[in-house]
Amino acid sequence: MTLRLTIDRHDLHRIRWEEAPARALADGEARLRIVRVALTANNITYAAFGDAMHYWDFFPTGDTATGCLPVWGFGEAVESRHEAVKVGERFYGYFPLADELIVQPARANAGGFIDGAEHRRALHTIYNHYARCSADPGYRAEREAEQALLRPLFTTSFLIDDFLADNDAFGAAQLLLSSASSKTAYGTAFCLARRRGQAGAPRVVGLTSQANLGFTRTLGCYDEVIAYDNLAALDRTTRAVYVDFSGSASLRRAIHEGFGDRLAYSCSVGGTHWDELAAKGASRELPGPKPTLFFAPAQASKRIEQWGAAGLQQRLAEAWMAFMQPVTSAQPPWLRVVEHHGPQAAEAVYRALLDGTAAPQDGHIVSLAA
Incomplete structure (x- = not known):
């Protein structure tokens, strides 16, 4: 069985957890178990702008009245029928608030791949790329929480x-x-x-x-x-x-x-x-x-044209490393990581963010595994 959170597009307070049988993989697909993701006010923005900015289009529910909340975090390949993805590999990217995501890797290289699923082809590459953690120079296993929470925002x-x-x-x-x-x-x-x-x-x-x-x-x-x-x-x-x-x-x-x-x-x-x-x-x-x-x-596309993708990543990485100093080392630190497990805990965080009651220094990491 698979589990995901669906949201009423017209009333963000109306949510429900849906279970469905896990489907078999087709050739060229891989199944990523979603290990841990961040929930921040940014995700509420995704929901609020879901129709205008096509955020609902990444993980369609099959019902135009509902959407699946996009989040940033880490997934692990647990099954693969694509040569570029090996079971056990860890990837950072854009996921639904769910316990798994089936992807169709395309344009794969040492650094990762693009999800080539038909419904995502018209959507921006920045949200479709899955970075292979073993090849990511900015990845630190002990800083996964900070990366999930802050890297897309930063x-x-x-x-x-x-x-x-x-x-x-x-x-x-x-x-x-x-x-x-x-x-x-x-x-x-x-x-x-x-x-x-x-x-x-x-x-x-x-x-x-x-x-x-x-x-x-x-x-x-x-x-x-x-x-x-x-x-x-x-x-x-x-x-x-x-x-x-x-x-x-x-x-x-x-x-x-x-x-x-x-x-x-x-x-x-x-x-x-x-x-x-x-x-x-x-x-x-x-x-x-x-x-x-x-x-x-x-703005990213403009700079990639001027600096090249590597040039943009180099500048971003330098700023990111500088940012991590006060985030993790200031007294008090700018960010306090709070871990949550299970759908009930995830729902409580979502509602706190929606209602604006979450403490600003807290960074919420969610795993749907209880």
């Missing part, structure tokens, strides 16, 4: 920083990051902070809830941290860019109305306030620039 963080630098921060002297305690936001702030001291480097201002104010200030990667209920403290005379990790329509409006023409660019990244994402008219008739969704694969 890749987005790295590309946001690169996008802003590529555009000279749109001429702004300050960058406003909402949901500043979230992992993608503080990863971005870390990358931005590495530019401190460079000519024209903008100040980085974190916006967060009163409850997360203390934690966010301890990170040290923001020049200033301001609570949502104290937006009057923002310097509205200085040209700014808003990087929206929260998706809060009311906060977005407050920023746009507060800065008006002094808002140089409005960048939408995630949705920790996922329930406001679909608010009708949320982005209509806002002063200043129209909010623009940041799509990390587009």
Whole structure:
């Protein structure tokens, strides 16, 4: 039997666990047992943008009313009818919140393979690649949890920083990051902070809830941290860019109305306030620039054309290794790994993330095996 979590696309609180008989492999397929995956606010964003950004298309349920939640983590080959995948090999990549995934390896090489399943061919390669852990220079068995939790988020963080630098921060002297305690936001702030001291480097201002104010200030990667209920403290005379990790329509409006023409660019990244994402008219008739969704694969593709895939990976790996220092070694560490086992525990984490009650310093790793 196989087990997976399915979600009502129109009501993310409505979920259920589904069991089905395991099917036999066809020639050219491999069965990966999903060993451990990360659950973060980023996965809630995947669900919230599931239709608009095709996240539901990766692991179809066969029912257009439901979807299977995509997560990042590790799988182990337990059966293979493809010569490029050996039983016992471990892979890092994009999985459903389930206990197994059947893949059709294509374009296989020493580093891994692409899932060549028909329904995934039109989807972006960055989500279809499975990295062979034995050949991944950034892989450390003892750091699997941190890799599952932060590597996909940090890749987005790295590309946001690169996008802003590529555009000279749109001429702004300050960058406003909402949901500043979230992992993608503080990863971005870390990358931005590495530019401190460079000519024209903008100040980085974190916006967060009163409850997360203390934690966010301890990170040290923001020049200033301001609570949502104290937006009057923002310097509205200085040209700014808003990087929206929260998706809060009311906060977005407050920023746009507060800065008006002094808002140089409005960048939408995630949705920790996922329930406001679909608010009708949320982005209509806002002063200043129209909010623009940041799509990390587009920036990655641009850099691959300019630097080559190896060049991008080299730059990303260098930033990742630097990021791991405060994440694991700071006092207190930026991340506290919390392990969970079994579907009930996984569901509890999902609901905490959905309701916004998860502690920002916690990183949740899930294994469906009890």
